[in-house]
Amino acid sequence: MSCGVSASKRSLRSNPGALIFLAFLLMAVLAPYLAPHDPWKRYEPYLGPSWDHPLGTNDMGNDILSELIFGSRVSLGVGLGSAIISTLIGTIAGASAGYFRGWMDEVLMGITDIFLMIPQIPLVIVVAAFLKPSSITITLIMGILWWTSLARIVRSRVLQVREMAFVEAARVMGFSDRHIILTDVLPNTIHVIMPKFMLTVASAMIAEASLSFLGLGDPNAKSWGMIINFAFTRGGFLNGYWWWYMPPGICITLSVLSLVSMSLLLEEDRVSEHVAS
């Protein structure tokens, strides 16, 4: 197993997707140092690209490049945050269902089945409409609702792992269930969790951008989706100000693309390894 993880690490290093994602992460962390202006400061509105404002300014006179750089914090934050929450819930639910089986399995998988069938985006829209829009509520809503498909994947992997000899050995040695799950079962499940985790970050980022487009995003946090929304509602599209709406769209697509390609790579590694062994 350990050799499998290092193999995927090796192929990740040569993947441009990982580099692109790392670049976006750095951009989010170093935003205050990278941005040429304060994204809230107002200059002359509707300026085209120039040396001082490489991507021009928006209707309020905010520098768009700085908005874009600071926007990475919101978009990546919501994506990573909700993916971490849903991965935690999904892993706990899937691992307990698969490991303990019995009634716990029935109940947890019954809940999963029901949640899987509810269309995610419409549900998020309804719940978000009732609550005051903020990045944190959106992160929480998606995190709490999106764990089901991961729970299924983890469960079926745990069902395999729990029958393996080393788990049985640990049980014979008298280790507690919690100890066995944490030290024996989960480390052998991580390679099915990681690709799914990346896909969840990706779809949460797309969902955040879509919610912002509906005006359900946090109006005080300028995410990439919010910038597109402003460009759409305030004439950026009809006037053809491509420097306003194209960059945030490209940023979303690129970061999602990098996540999806990393996820595919890990998945392919796993499949080929599985066949080889």
Place this chain on the structure above:
Amino acid sequence: MNLARYLISLFVILSLNFAIPRMMPGDTMTNLLGEDVILSDDLVQEIRREMGLDLPLREQYLMYWRDILHLDLGYSYHFHSPVLPLVLDRMRWTLLIAAPPVIIGALLGTLLGALSGWRAGTRSRLQMFIFLIIYSTPPYFLALISLYIFGFHLGWVPMKGFYTTASPENIIHHIMLPVILMSLFSASRNYMIMRGSVIQERQMLYALYARAKGLYDSQILFRHVFRNAALPVITLIALDFGFIFSGALFIEMVFSMRGMGNLIYSALLYRDYPVLQGSFLIITIMVITANMVADALYGILDPRVRGR
């Protein structure tokens, strides 16, 4: 057995629908009527009584079920119409742009995905890259850009709406671009799944056996591998139906088409909660139905399931 599962899902979702406005912060009546409604104090008391909001929750719940069984989803004060007919009327239009892409996307995605998984090469890599980009772009953003290029700049397609004159050609002209976009989205998802599925099946023993038997490559793919690889795709198409439908909602908003998407958008603007909830309920019921159909289809296509 499976039917019971669907009925339980339906029951839970309807109960969730009851719980949401009562669980959320704010006044329950406002949450039930929508924030667009301004009433005098006397009227507030009267409506509160009429809606049974002074009753215990248990009785409210029974009342809710009675209304549901009478197909009553409430009244929208913003649209001045009962919710159900309003939603169903818009639903027809949305299905017009959401249903064809499910089929086109399934055919296109599985076929191209199978070929690309079967034979890796530069062309398949390029194809993969294009589908990956479509997969990674928010649907509405691609819709905005294509509307800008094909509608605004080139003038090939109309900028908004479902029709100007209600002739079939005119409607087709209007929905052409949205349908193409949705089909590409649906295809991109099916493509990725099918490609992975074929890559896995290709390494199975039966594929090797078919080759040893002397079958041509394309015969192995279409007679043997395709059938097995397509099975997981069928369930996914059904689960994807909800996704495609959500995508259609956003594309409608971009193209200003008077379907469910626009209904939800204006319901959001005026916080018209009955319409929002009604729309959510109808969409969910549709997705559940799609899943039931897929289950039945799966049984027909996979003899191993049929036997059970």
